[in-house]
Amino acid sequence: MSTKFNIHNFNFYFNGSPVLKDLNLDVTSNEILGVIGPAGSGKTTFLRSLNRMNELEAGIRTEGEILMDGQNIYDPEVDVAGLRKRVGMVFAMPVPLPMSIYENVVYGPRLSGISSKSRLDELVEKSLKEAFIWDEVRDRLKLSGLRLSGGQQQRLCLARVLAMKPEVILLDEPCSGLDPISTAKIEDALTVLKKEYTIILVTNNTKQAARVADKTAFFLMGEMIEVGLTRQIFTAPAKKETHDYITGRFG
Amino acid sequence: MRINPRHTQKGAVIILGGATILVLLILAFIIIFILEKGLPVVNLQFLSSKPRDLGRAGGIFPTIIGTIILPVVALLIATPLGVFTSVYLSEYTKETTLTKVIRFGTDCLAGIPSIIFGLFGYIFFVITLQMGWSILAGSLTLAVMVLPTIIRTSEEAIRAVPKVYREVSFSLGASGWQTVKKVILPNALPGIVTGVMLSIGRSIGETAAVIFTAGSSLRIPTTAFDSVRTMAVHFYILAREGISQENAYGTAATLIIAVLIINLTAYWLMNRFIARRG
Numbered sequence: 001m002s003t004k005f006n007i008h009n010f011n012f013y014f015n016g017s018p019v020l021k022d023l024n025l026d027v028t029s030n031e032i033l034g035v036i037g038p039a040g041s042g043k044t045t046f047l048r049s050l051n052r053m054n055e056l057e058a059g060i061r062t063e064g065e066i067l068m069d070g071q072n073i074y075d076p077e078v079d080v081a082g083l084r085k086r087v088g089m090v091f092a093m094p095v096p097l098p099m100s101i102y103e104n105v106v107y108g109p110r111l112s113g114i115s116s117k118s119r120l121d122e123l124v125e126k127s128l129k130e131a132f133i134w135d136e137v138r139d140r141l142k143l144s145g146l147r148l149s150g151g152q153q154q155r156l157c158l159a160r161v162l163a164m165k166p167e168v169i170l171l172d173e174p175c176s177g178l179d180p181i182s183t184a185k186i187e188d189a190l191t192v193l194k195k196e197y198t199i200i201l202v203t204n205n206t207k208q209a210a211r212v213a214d215k216t217a218f219f220l221m222g223e224m225i226e227v228g229l230t231r232q233i234f235t236a237p238a239k240k241e242t243h244d245y246i247t248g249r250f251g
Numbered sequence: 252m253r254i255n256p257r258h259t260q261k262g263a264v265i266i267l268g269g270a271t272i273l274v275l276l277i278l279a280f281i282i283i284f285i286l287e288k289g290l291p292v293v294n295l296q297f298l299s300s301k302p303r304d305l306g307r308a309g310g311i312f313p314t315i316i317g318t319i320i321l322p323v324v325a326l327l328i329a330t331p332l333g334v335f336t337s338v339y340l341s342e343y344t345k346e347t348t349l350t351k352v353i354r355f356g357t358d359c360l361a362g363i364p365s366i367i368f369g370l371f372g373y374i375f376f377v378i379t380l381q382m383g384w385s386i387l388a389g390s391l392t393l394a395v396m397v398l399p400t401i402i403r404t405s406e407e408a409i410r411a412v413p414k415v416y417r418e419v420s421f422s423l424g425a426s427g428w429q430t431v432k433k434v435i436l437p438n439a440l441p442g443i444v445t446g447v448m449l450s451i452g453r454s455i456g457e458t459a460a461v462i463f464t465a466g467s468s469l470r471i472p473t474t475a476f477d478s479v480r481t482m483a484v485h486f487y488i489l490a491r492e493g494i495s496q497e498n499a500y501g502t503a504a505t506l507i508i509a510v511l512i513i514n515l516t517a518y519w520l521m522n523r524f525i526a527r528r529g
Protein backbone atom coordinates (compact mmCIF):
# COMPACT_ATOMS: atom_id res chain seq x y z
CA MET A 1 0.00 0.00 0.00
CA SER A 2 1.50 3.30 -1.04
CA THR A 3 0.80 6.62 0.58
CA LYS A 4 -0.93 9.36 -1.43
CA PHE A 5 -0.61 12.25 1.01
CA ASN A 6 1.82 12.81 3.85
CA ILE A 7 0.68 15.74 5.90
CA HIS A 8 3.33 17.16 8.24
CA ASN A 9 2.68 19.72 10.96
CA PHE A 10 0.12 21.46 8.79
CA ASN A 11 -1.50 24.60 10.18
CA PHE A 12 -4.15 26.69 8.52
CA TYR A 13 -5.26 30.20 9.45
CA PHE A 14 -8.24 32.32 8.37
CA ASN A 15 -7.46 35.98 9.11
CA GLY A 16 -4.89 34.96 11.70
CA SER A 17 -7.10 32.59 13.66
CA PRO A 18 -6.09 28.92 13.51
CA VAL A 19 -8.60 26.60 11.88
CA LEU A 20 -6.38 23.53 11.44
CA LYS A 21 -3.85 22.92 14.18
CA ASP A 22 -0.70 20.90 13.73
CA LEU A 23 -2.19 18.27 11.51
CA ASN A 24 -0.19 15.07 10.96
CA LEU A 25 -1.79 12.41 8.82
CA ASP A 26 -0.98 9.92 6.09
CA VAL A 27 -3.60 9.09 3.47
CA THR A 28 -3.22 5.67 1.86
CA SER A 29 -3.83 5.19 -1.87
CA ASN A 30 -6.89 3.28 -3.02
CA GLU A 31 -8.66 3.60 0.27
CA ILE A 32 -11.60 5.61 1.47
CA LEU A 33 -10.71 7.90 4.34
CA GLY A 34 -13.78 9.04 6.21
CA VAL A 35 -13.58 12.38 8.01
CA ILE A 36 -16.07 13.03 10.79
CA GLY A 37 -16.47 15.73 13.40
CA PRO A 38 -18.92 18.36 14.62
CA ALA A 39 -19.78 21.52 12.71
CA GLY A 40 -16.92 24.00 12.50
CA SER A 41 -14.26 21.44 13.34
CA GLY A 42 -12.33 22.16 10.15
CA LYS A 43 -13.32 19.22 7.95
CA THR A 44 -14.13 21.33 4.90
CA THR A 45 -11.02 23.44 5.41
CA PHE A 46 -8.93 20.26 5.58
CA LEU A 47 -10.44 18.97 2.36
CA ARG A 48 -9.96 22.26 0.54
CA SER A 49 -6.34 22.38 1.69
CA LEU A 50 -5.66 19.27 -0.36
CA ASN A 51 -6.55 20.90 -3.70
CA ARG A 52 -5.69 24.43 -2.59
CA MET A 53 -9.27 25.63 -3.09
CA ASN A 54 -8.95 27.62 0.14
CA GLU A 55 -6.81 30.02 -1.82
CA LEU A 56 -9.87 31.49 -3.52
CA GLU A 57 -10.59 33.01 -0.11
CA ALA A 58 -8.85 36.16 1.14
CA GLY A 59 -6.78 36.29 4.31
CA ILE A 60 -5.52 32.74 4.50
CA ARG A 61 -2.12 31.44 5.62
CA THR A 62 -0.62 27.97 5.87
CA GLU A 63 2.33 26.43 7.69
CA GLY A 64 3.86 23.01 7.33
CA GLU A 65 3.60 20.84 4.27
CA ILE A 66 1.34 18.45 2.44
CA LEU A 67 3.21 15.97 0.27
CA MET A 68 1.38 14.34 -2.59
CA ASP A 69 3.38 11.43 -3.99
CA GLY A 70 6.35 12.95 -2.20
CA GLN A 71 6.00 16.46 -3.64
CA ASN A 72 4.92 19.41 -1.49
CA ILE A 73 1.74 20.79 -3.05
CA TYR A 74 2.38 24.14 -1.37
CA ASP A 75 5.68 24.52 -3.18
CA PRO A 76 5.59 27.83 -5.11
CA GLU A 77 6.57 25.92 -8.26
CA VAL A 78 3.40 23.82 -8.19
CA ASP A 79 0.85 24.47 -10.94
CA VAL A 80 -2.37 24.89 -8.98
CA ALA A 81 -4.70 24.16 -11.92
CA GLY A 82 -2.72 20.99 -12.58
CA LEU A 83 -3.02 20.00 -8.93
CA ARG A 84 -6.80 20.47 -9.05
CA LYS A 85 -7.00 18.21 -12.07
CA ARG A 86 -5.26 15.50 -10.06
CA VAL A 87 -7.34 16.13 -6.95
CA GLY A 88 -11.01 16.37 -7.90
CA MET A 89 -13.73 17.66 -5.60
CA VAL A 90 -17.45 17.08 -5.11
CA PHE A 91 -19.15 19.82 -3.10
CA ALA A 92 -21.81 19.50 -0.43
CA MET A 93 -24.48 21.14 -2.58
CA PRO A 94 -24.74 19.63 -6.04
CA VAL A 95 -23.71 22.39 -8.46
CA PRO A 96 -24.16 21.47 -12.11
CA LEU A 97 -22.88 24.26 -14.31
CA PRO A 98 -25.71 25.86 -16.30
CA MET A 99 -25.08 23.80 -19.41
CA SER A 100 -26.07 20.40 -20.73
CA ILE A 101 -25.33 17.14 -18.94
CA TYR A 102 -22.83 16.32 -21.68
CA GLU A 103 -21.06 19.67 -21.42
CA ASN A 104 -20.89 19.37 -17.65
CA VAL A 105 -19.06 16.06 -17.91
CA VAL A 106 -16.62 17.19 -20.59
CA TYR A 107 -15.84 20.50 -18.86
CA GLY A 108 -12.63 19.18 -17.30
CA PRO A 109 -11.44 17.15 -20.31
CA ARG A 110 -12.00 20.11 -22.63
CA LEU A 111 -9.84 22.25 -20.33
CA SER A 112 -7.11 19.65 -20.73
CA GLY A 113 -7.35 20.12 -24.48
CA ILE A 114 -9.27 16.98 -25.41
CA SER A 115 -11.54 17.93 -28.31
CA SER A 116 -12.10 14.79 -30.37
CA LYS A 117 -15.80 14.03 -30.42
CA SER A 118 -15.40 10.26 -30.15
CA ARG A 119 -12.93 10.61 -27.30
CA LEU A 120 -15.30 12.92 -25.40
CA ASP A 121 -18.33 10.69 -26.07
CA GLU A 122 -16.41 7.76 -24.69
CA LEU A 123 -15.41 9.71 -21.57
CA VAL A 124 -18.99 10.84 -21.00
CA GLU A 125 -20.35 7.32 -21.15
CA LYS A 126 -17.59 5.87 -18.97
CA SER A 127 -17.83 8.59 -16.31
CA LEU A 128 -21.60 8.54 -16.12
CA LYS A 129 -21.52 4.77 -15.77
CA GLU A 130 -18.94 4.97 -13.01
CA ALA A 131 -21.16 7.45 -11.18
CA PHE A 132 -24.15 5.11 -11.51
CA ILE A 133 -26.25 7.60 -13.46
CA TRP A 134 -25.77 6.57 -17.10
CA ASP A 135 -29.03 4.63 -17.36
CA GLU A 136 -31.02 7.60 -16.09
CA VAL A 137 -29.60 10.17 -18.50
CA ARG A 138 -28.29 8.29 -21.56
CA ASP A 139 -31.23 9.45 -23.70
CA ARG A 140 -31.08 13.10 -22.71
CA LEU A 141 -27.45 14.15 -22.56
CA LYS A 142 -28.42 17.46 -24.18
CA LEU A 143 -30.73 18.32 -21.28
CA SER A 144 -29.55 21.07 -18.95
CA GLY A 145 -27.83 19.66 -15.87
CA LEU A 146 -30.02 21.96 -13.78
CA ARG A 147 -33.13 19.99 -14.78
CA LEU A 148 -32.01 16.83 -12.97
CA SER A 149 -33.15 15.92 -9.47
CA GLY A 150 -30.85 16.71 -6.56
CA GLY A 151 -29.63 13.13 -6.28
CA GLN A 152 -28.99 12.91 -10.00
CA GLN A 153 -27.22 16.26 -9.95
CA GLN A 154 -24.84 15.06 -7.27
CA ARG A 155 -23.98 11.94 -9.27
CA LEU A 156 -23.51 14.15 -12.34
CA CYS A 157 -21.03 16.19 -10.30
CA LEU A 158 -19.23 12.99 -9.38
CA ALA A 159 -19.14 11.97 -13.05
CA ARG A 160 -17.76 15.39 -13.95
CA VAL A 161 -14.90 14.85 -11.53
CA LEU A 162 -14.28 11.30 -12.79
CA ALA A 163 -14.05 12.54 -16.38
CA MET A 164 -10.92 14.48 -15.43
CA LYS A 165 -9.29 11.17 -14.50
CA PRO A 166 -8.04 12.48 -11.18
CA GLU A 167 -5.95 10.48 -8.74
CA VAL A 168 -7.83 11.65 -5.68
CA ILE A 169 -11.50 12.43 -5.14
CA LEU A 170 -12.52 14.72 -2.29
CA LEU A 171 -16.16 14.63 -1.26
CA ASP A 172 -17.58 17.19 1.15
CA GLU A 173 -20.78 15.80 2.67
CA PRO A 174 -21.93 14.71 -0.77
CA CYS A 175 -25.11 13.10 0.54
CA SER A 176 -26.22 15.75 3.01
CA GLY A 177 -29.24 16.75 0.93
CA LEU A 178 -30.04 13.37 -0.60
CA ASP A 179 -32.60 10.66 0.03
CA PRO A 180 -31.48 7.16 1.17
CA ILE A 181 -31.65 5.68 -2.32
CA SER A 182 -29.50 8.37 -3.94
CA THR A 183 -27.17 8.10 -0.96
CA ALA A 184 -26.87 4.34 -1.45
CA LYS A 185 -26.06 4.87 -5.13
CA ILE A 186 -23.25 7.27 -4.29
CA GLU A 187 -21.90 4.94 -1.64
CA ASP A 188 -21.99 2.02 -4.08
CA ALA A 189 -20.12 4.11 -6.62
CA LEU A 190 -17.46 5.04 -4.07
CA THR A 191 -16.80 1.45 -2.99
CA VAL A 192 -16.18 0.52 -6.62
CA LEU A 193 -14.16 3.66 -7.36
CA LYS A 194 -11.64 3.19 -4.57
CA LYS A 195 -9.96 0.48 -6.63
CA GLU A 196 -8.76 3.22 -8.97
CA TYR A 197 -8.82 6.35 -6.86
CA THR A 198 -7.90 7.60 -3.44
CA ILE A 199 -11.04 8.92 -1.79
CA ILE A 200 -11.52 11.27 1.12
CA LEU A 201 -15.10 11.53 2.29
CA VAL A 202 -16.19 14.20 4.76
CA THR A 203 -19.51 13.27 6.25
CA ASN A 204 -21.86 14.51 8.94
CA ASN A 205 -23.38 11.08 9.08
CA THR A 206 -21.19 8.83 11.20
CA LYS A 207 -23.07 5.76 9.98
CA GLN A 208 -22.01 6.58 6.45
CA ALA A 209 -18.37 6.63 7.50
CA ALA A 210 -18.91 3.33 9.28
CA ARG A 211 -20.43 1.84 6.11
CA VAL A 212 -17.95 2.89 3.47
CA ALA A 213 -14.70 4.18 4.96
CA ASP A 214 -11.63 2.00 5.36
CA LYS A 215 -10.11 4.44 7.80
CA THR A 216 -11.80 7.21 9.72
CA ALA A 217 -10.38 10.42 11.13
CA PHE A 218 -12.13 12.38 13.85
CA PHE A 219 -11.74 16.17 13.89
CA LEU A 220 -12.60 18.45 16.77
CA MET A 221 -12.03 22.20 16.93
CA GLY A 222 -9.35 22.20 14.28
CA GLU A 223 -7.45 19.24 15.65
CA MET A 224 -7.40 15.69 14.45
CA ILE A 225 -8.16 13.78 17.61
CA GLU A 226 -7.53 10.34 16.18
CA VAL A 227 -7.39 8.30 13.03
CA GLY A 228 -7.53 4.55 12.57
CA LEU A 229 -9.26 1.64 10.94
CA THR A 230 -12.96 2.41 10.76
CA ARG A 231 -13.91 -0.72 12.67
CA GLN A 232 -11.57 0.19 15.46
CA ILE A 233 -12.69 3.84 15.63
CA PHE A 234 -16.30 2.79 15.89
CA THR A 235 -15.89 -0.11 18.29
CA ALA A 236 -12.91 0.78 20.41
CA PRO A 237 -11.85 4.41 20.00
CA ALA A 238 -8.70 5.40 21.83
CA LYS A 239 -9.92 8.84 22.85
CA LYS A 240 -12.87 9.76 25.00
CA GLU A 241 -13.91 12.63 22.67
CA THR A 242 -14.21 10.23 19.75
CA HIS A 243 -16.29 7.86 21.82
CA ASP A 244 -18.58 10.69 22.92
CA TYR A 245 -19.03 11.93 19.36
CA ILE A 246 -19.85 8.61 17.73
CA THR A 247 -22.22 7.61 20.48
CA GLY A 248 -23.97 10.93 19.98
CA ARG A 249 -23.26 12.16 23.50
CA PHE A 250 -21.43 15.20 22.25
CA GLY A 251 -22.76 18.52 23.57
CA MET B 252 -55.05 53.63 15.09
CA ARG B 253 -53.98 50.61 13.06
CA ILE B 254 -55.05 50.25 9.49
CA ASN B 255 -56.31 46.85 8.50
CA PRO B 256 -53.58 45.09 6.45
CA ARG B 257 -56.17 44.20 3.88
CA HIS B 258 -56.80 47.90 3.25
CA THR B 259 -53.10 48.75 3.04
CA GLN B 260 -52.66 45.87 0.64
CA LYS B 261 -55.48 47.24 -1.49
CA GLY B 262 -54.01 50.74 -1.29
CA ALA B 263 -50.60 49.46 -2.36
CA VAL B 264 -52.09 47.66 -5.35
CA ILE B 265 -53.95 50.79 -6.42
CA ILE B 266 -50.91 53.08 -6.07
CA LEU B 267 -48.42 50.71 -7.71
CA GLY B 268 -50.84 49.68 -10.44
CA GLY B 269 -51.85 53.30 -11.00
CA ALA B 270 -48.24 54.41 -11.37
CA THR B 271 -47.59 51.65 -13.88
CA ILE B 272 -50.64 52.53 -15.94
CA LEU B 273 -49.75 56.23 -15.87
CA VAL B 274 -46.24 55.52 -17.14
CA LEU B 275 -47.56 53.30 -19.90
CA LEU B 276 -50.14 55.91 -20.90
CA ILE B 277 -47.56 58.68 -21.13
CA LEU B 278 -45.29 56.44 -23.17
CA ALA B 279 -48.09 55.38 -25.49
CA PHE B 280 -49.18 59.00 -25.89
CA ILE B 281 -45.73 60.17 -26.96
CA ILE B 282 -45.27 57.32 -29.40
CA ILE B 283 -48.74 57.66 -30.92
CA PHE B 284 -48.41 61.44 -31.15
CA ILE B 285 -45.17 61.21 -33.09
CA LEU B 286 -46.19 58.28 -35.26
CA GLU B 287 -49.46 60.00 -36.14
CA LYS B 288 -47.68 63.16 -37.24
CA GLY B 289 -44.69 61.43 -38.80
CA LEU B 290 -45.93 58.26 -40.46
CA PRO B 291 -47.85 60.00 -43.30
CA VAL B 292 -44.59 61.24 -44.84
CA VAL B 293 -42.68 57.97 -44.29
CA ASN B 294 -42.53 55.81 -47.39
CA LEU B 295 -39.86 54.03 -49.40
CA GLN B 296 -39.14 57.20 -51.32
CA PHE B 297 -38.60 59.14 -48.08
CA LEU B 298 -36.24 56.49 -46.71
CA SER B 299 -34.18 55.98 -49.83
CA SER B 300 -33.69 59.42 -51.34
CA LYS B 301 -31.39 62.27 -50.51
CA PRO B 302 -32.72 65.40 -48.87
CA ARG B 303 -33.16 68.44 -51.08
CA ASP B 304 -33.24 72.09 -50.13
CA LEU B 305 -31.69 71.48 -46.65
CA GLY B 306 -34.29 68.81 -45.93
CA ARG B 307 -37.35 70.83 -46.82
CA ALA B 308 -37.98 68.28 -49.54
CA GLY B 309 -36.64 64.86 -50.44
CA GLY B 310 -35.81 62.02 -48.06
CA ILE B 311 -33.46 61.17 -45.23
CA PHE B 312 -31.24 58.48 -46.71
CA PRO B 313 -27.83 59.91 -45.64
CA THR B 314 -29.03 60.42 -42.08
CA ILE B 315 -30.04 56.74 -41.90
CA ILE B 316 -26.47 55.84 -42.84
CA GLY B 317 -25.16 58.20 -40.18
CA THR B 318 -27.53 56.81 -37.56
CA ILE B 319 -26.37 53.28 -38.27
CA ILE B 320 -22.67 53.88 -38.60
CA LEU B 321 -21.96 56.11 -35.59
CA PRO B 322 -23.48 53.84 -32.91
CA VAL B 323 -22.12 50.69 -34.58
CA VAL B 324 -18.55 51.96 -34.60
CA ALA B 325 -18.98 53.44 -31.11
CA LEU B 326 -20.23 50.14 -29.69
CA LEU B 327 -17.59 48.14 -31.53
CA ILE B 328 -15.04 50.21 -29.64
CA ALA B 329 -16.83 50.53 -26.30
CA THR B 330 -18.16 46.98 -25.84
CA PRO B 331 -14.90 45.05 -25.73
CA LEU B 332 -13.20 47.83 -23.79
CA GLY B 333 -16.03 48.04 -21.27
CA VAL B 334 -16.51 44.31 -20.86
CA PHE B 335 -12.80 43.65 -20.40
CA THR B 336 -12.58 46.44 -17.86
CA SER B 337 -15.49 45.05 -15.89
CA VAL B 338 -14.05 41.53 -16.03
CA TYR B 339 -10.76 42.88 -14.77
CA LEU B 340 -12.40 44.89 -12.00
CA SER B 341 -14.62 42.08 -10.78
CA GLU B 342 -12.46 39.00 -11.33
CA TYR B 343 -8.83 40.05 -11.25
CA THR B 344 -8.71 42.65 -8.52
CA LYS B 345 -9.44 42.35 -4.84
CA GLU B 346 -11.86 44.91 -3.43
CA THR B 347 -9.61 47.83 -2.48
CA THR B 348 -9.85 51.59 -2.15
CA LEU B 349 -8.55 51.87 -5.70
CA THR B 350 -11.36 49.75 -7.19
CA LYS B 351 -13.87 51.73 -5.14
CA VAL B 352 -12.45 54.97 -6.54
CA ILE B 353 -12.62 53.55 -10.07
CA ARG B 354 -16.23 52.47 -9.52
CA PHE B 355 -17.15 55.88 -8.09
CA GLY B 356 -15.46 57.51 -11.08
CA THR B 357 -17.42 55.48 -13.61
CA ASP B 358 -20.65 56.28 -11.76
CA CYS B 359 -19.86 59.99 -11.96
CA LEU B 360 -18.97 59.73 -15.65
CA ALA B 361 -22.28 58.00 -16.33
CA GLY B 362 -24.12 61.00 -14.92
CA ILE B 363 -22.33 63.72 -16.87
CA PRO B 364 -24.53 65.53 -19.43
CA SER B 365 -23.78 64.45 -22.96
CA ILE B 366 -22.95 67.96 -24.12
CA ILE B 367 -19.86 67.85 -21.90
CA PHE B 368 -18.75 64.74 -23.77
CA GLY B 369 -19.49 66.63 -26.97
CA LEU B 370 -17.25 69.48 -25.94
CA PHE B 371 -14.54 67.08 -24.83
CA GLY B 372 -14.77 65.21 -28.13
CA TYR B 373 -14.64 68.47 -30.05
CA ILE B 374 -11.54 69.73 -28.26
CA PHE B 375 -9.74 66.38 -28.09
CA PHE B 376 -10.70 64.35 -31.16
CA VAL B 377 -11.77 67.04 -33.61
CA ILE B 378 -9.18 69.74 -32.84
CA THR B 379 -6.22 68.23 -30.97
CA LEU B 380 -6.08 64.94 -32.84
CA GLN B 381 -7.12 66.76 -36.02
CA MET B 382 -9.83 64.30 -36.95
CA GLY B 383 -12.15 67.11 -37.96
CA TRP B 384 -15.93 66.64 -37.88
CA SER B 385 -15.98 63.00 -38.77
CA ILE B 386 -17.43 59.54 -38.24
CA LEU B 387 -14.28 58.67 -36.32
CA ALA B 388 -14.47 61.62 -33.92
CA GLY B 389 -18.22 61.15 -33.44
CA SER B 390 -17.94 57.42 -32.77
CA LEU B 391 -15.04 57.83 -30.36
CA THR B 392 -16.98 60.47 -28.45
CA LEU B 393 -20.06 58.26 -28.26
CA ALA B 394 -17.84 55.37 -27.15
CA VAL B 395 -16.43 57.44 -24.30
CA MET B 396 -19.94 58.53 -23.40
CA VAL B 397 -21.43 55.02 -23.15
CA LEU B 398 -18.37 53.33 -21.67
CA PRO B 399 -19.39 53.93 -18.03
CA THR B 400 -22.83 52.42 -18.65
CA ILE B 401 -21.32 49.34 -20.27
CA ILE B 402 -18.76 48.90 -17.51
CA ARG B 403 -21.33 49.22 -14.75
CA THR B 404 -24.02 46.99 -16.27
CA SER B 405 -21.43 44.35 -17.22
CA GLU B 406 -19.96 44.44 -13.75
CA GLU B 407 -23.39 43.99 -12.18
CA ALA B 408 -24.09 41.10 -14.52
CA ILE B 409 -20.74 39.46 -13.75
CA ARG B 410 -21.22 39.84 -10.01
CA ALA B 411 -24.64 38.23 -10.30
CA VAL B 412 -23.09 34.98 -11.58
CA PRO B 413 -23.22 32.63 -8.58
CA LYS B 414 -19.91 32.26 -6.76
CA VAL B 415 -20.27 28.48 -6.69
CA TYR B 416 -19.93 28.36 -10.49
CA ARG B 417 -16.50 29.92 -10.17
CA GLU B 418 -15.59 27.45 -7.43
CA VAL B 419 -16.69 24.49 -9.52
CA SER B 420 -14.79 25.74 -12.53
CA PHE B 421 -11.60 26.31 -10.56
CA SER B 422 -11.97 22.94 -8.84
CA LEU B 423 -12.04 21.29 -12.25
CA GLY B 424 -8.64 22.78 -13.02
CA ALA B 425 -9.70 25.86 -14.95
CA SER B 426 -7.56 28.98 -14.98
CA GLY B 427 -9.08 32.36 -14.20
CA TRP B 428 -9.38 33.25 -17.86
CA GLN B 429 -10.91 29.87 -18.78
CA THR B 430 -13.47 30.40 -16.04
CA VAL B 431 -14.27 33.86 -17.38
CA LYS B 432 -14.63 32.55 -20.92
CA LYS B 433 -16.59 29.37 -20.26
CA VAL B 434 -18.71 30.22 -17.25
CA ILE B 435 -18.79 33.86 -16.31
CA LEU B 436 -19.26 35.66 -19.62
CA PRO B 437 -21.92 33.26 -20.99
CA ASN B 438 -23.92 33.62 -17.79
CA ALA B 439 -23.46 37.37 -17.61
CA LEU B 440 -24.34 37.80 -21.28
CA PRO B 441 -28.00 38.80 -20.87
CA GLY B 442 -26.96 41.58 -18.50
CA ILE B 443 -24.13 42.68 -20.76
CA VAL B 444 -26.45 42.75 -23.77
CA THR B 445 -28.89 44.89 -21.80
CA GLY B 446 -26.12 47.42 -21.17
CA VAL B 447 -25.14 47.40 -24.83
CA MET B 448 -28.78 47.87 -25.87
CA LEU B 449 -29.16 50.81 -23.51
CA SER B 450 -26.00 52.27 -24.98
CA ILE B 451 -27.17 51.80 -28.55
CA GLY B 452 -30.40 53.55 -27.64
CA ARG B 453 -28.53 56.44 -26.06
CA SER B 454 -26.15 56.74 -29.03
CA ILE B 455 -28.95 56.68 -31.58
CA GLY B 456 -30.87 59.39 -29.78
CA GLU B 457 -27.85 61.53 -28.98
CA THR B 458 -27.67 64.98 -30.52
CA ALA B 459 -25.41 67.27 -28.47
CA ALA B 460 -22.36 65.01 -28.42
CA VAL B 461 -22.77 64.17 -32.11
CA ILE B 462 -23.29 67.65 -33.53
CA PHE B 463 -20.01 68.81 -31.99
CA THR B 464 -17.98 65.88 -33.21
CA ALA B 465 -19.52 64.30 -36.33
CA GLY B 466 -20.91 67.54 -37.70
CA SER B 467 -24.09 67.62 -39.75
CA SER B 468 -23.13 67.06 -43.36
CA LEU B 469 -25.93 65.76 -45.57
CA ARG B 470 -23.57 64.05 -48.01
CA ILE B 471 -23.22 60.29 -47.98
CA PRO B 472 -19.91 59.52 -46.24
CA THR B 473 -17.21 57.56 -48.07
CA THR B 474 -14.42 57.48 -45.47
CA ALA B 475 -14.14 57.47 -41.68
CA PHE B 476 -12.99 61.09 -41.87
CA ASP B 477 -16.20 62.34 -43.50
CA SER B 478 -18.78 64.23 -41.52
CA VAL B 479 -22.25 62.66 -41.16
CA ARG B 480 -25.64 63.69 -39.89
CA THR B 481 -27.72 61.32 -37.79
CA MET B 482 -31.52 61.18 -37.80
CA ALA B 483 -31.60 62.68 -34.31
CA VAL B 484 -29.46 65.62 -35.43
CA HIS B 485 -31.50 65.96 -38.62
CA PHE B 486 -34.71 66.10 -36.59
CA TYR B 487 -33.18 68.69 -34.28
CA ILE B 488 -32.06 70.91 -37.14
CA LEU B 489 -35.31 70.60 -39.11
CA ALA B 490 -37.42 71.42 -36.07
CA ARG B 491 -35.15 73.99 -34.49
CA GLU B 492 -34.62 76.04 -37.63
CA GLY B 493 -38.21 75.64 -38.73
CA ILE B 494 -37.19 74.03 -42.00
CA SER B 495 -39.95 71.44 -42.22
CA GLN B 496 -42.23 70.17 -39.47
CA GLU B 497 -43.54 67.27 -41.58
CA ASN B 498 -40.10 65.96 -42.43
CA ALA B 499 -38.97 66.47 -38.82
CA TYR B 500 -41.79 64.24 -37.59
CA GLY B 501 -41.18 61.79 -40.41
CA THR B 502 -37.59 61.49 -39.24
CA ALA B 503 -38.68 61.06 -35.63
CA ALA B 504 -41.18 58.35 -36.56
CA THR B 505 -38.48 56.46 -38.47
CA LEU B 506 -36.17 56.78 -35.49
CA ILE B 507 -38.75 55.39 -33.07
CA ILE B 508 -39.54 52.45 -35.31
CA ALA B 509 -35.83 51.71 -35.77
CA VAL B 510 -35.23 51.68 -32.01
CA LEU B 511 -38.23 49.40 -31.55
CA ILE B 512 -36.97 46.97 -34.16
CA ILE B 513 -33.48 46.91 -32.66
CA ASN B 514 -34.79 46.22 -29.18
CA LEU B 515 -37.17 43.49 -30.33
CA THR B 516 -34.42 41.78 -32.32
CA ALA B 517 -32.07 41.92 -29.36
CA TYR B 518 -34.64 40.38 -27.02
CA TRP B 519 -35.43 37.71 -29.56
CA LEU B 520 -31.75 36.85 -30.02
CA MET B 521 -31.18 36.79 -26.29
CA ASN B 522 -34.15 34.54 -25.62
CA ARG B 523 -32.94 32.15 -28.27
CA PHE B 524 -29.51 32.16 -26.68
CA ILE B 525 -30.93 31.47 -23.22
CA ALA B 526 -33.24 28.76 -24.53
CA ARG B 527 -30.39 27.03 -26.30
CA ARG B 528 -28.26 26.96 -23.15
CA GLY B 529 -31.23 25.65 -21.19
Ligand SMILES: Nc1ncnc2c1ncn2[C@@H]1O[C@H](COP(=O)(O)OP(=O)(O)OP(=O)(O)O)[C@@H](O)[C@H]1O
Pocket residue numbers: 014015019037038039040041042043044045046057204
Ligand atom coordinates in the same frame (compact mmCIF):
# COMPACT_ATOMS: atom_id res chain seq x y z
N1 LIG C 1 -13.86 31.80 4.45
C1 LIG C 1 -13.68 31.76 5.78
N2 LIG C 1 -13.24 32.85 6.43
C2 LIG C 1 -13.05 32.82 7.77
N3 LIG C 1 -13.27 31.74 8.55
C3 LIG C 1 -13.72 30.62 7.96
C4 LIG C 1 -13.94 30.57 6.54
N4 LIG C 1 -14.37 29.33 6.22
C5 LIG C 1 -14.41 28.64 7.41
N5 LIG C 1 -14.02 29.41 8.44
C6 LIG C 1 -13.93 28.99 9.85
O1 LIG C 1 -13.13 27.84 9.94
C7 LIG C 1 -13.65 26.94 10.89
C8 LIG C 1 -13.79 25.56 10.27
O2 LIG C 1 -14.75 25.61 9.23
P1 LIG C 1 -15.05 24.39 8.29
O3 LIG C 1 -15.95 24.86 7.22
O4 LIG C 1 -13.78 23.78 7.86
O5 LIG C 1 -15.83 23.42 9.28
P2 LIG C 1 -16.55 22.05 8.97
O6 LIG C 1 -15.94 21.05 9.87
O7 LIG C 1 -16.53 21.75 7.53
O8 LIG C 1 -18.04 22.34 9.46
P3 LIG C 1 -19.44 21.80 8.87
O9 LIG C 1 -19.62 20.41 9.38
O10 LIG C 1 -20.44 22.73 9.46
O11 LIG C 1 -19.36 21.87 7.37
C9 LIG C 1 -14.96 27.51 11.37
O12 LIG C 1 -14.75 28.06 12.64
C10 LIG C 1 -15.27 28.59 10.38
O13 LIG C 1 -15.90 29.66 11.00
Ligand SMILES: [Mg+2]
Pocket residue numbers: 043044045172
Ligand atom coordinates in the same frame (compact mmCIF):
# COMPACT_ATOMS: atom_id res chain seq x y z
MG1 LIG D 1 -18.03 21.66 6.02
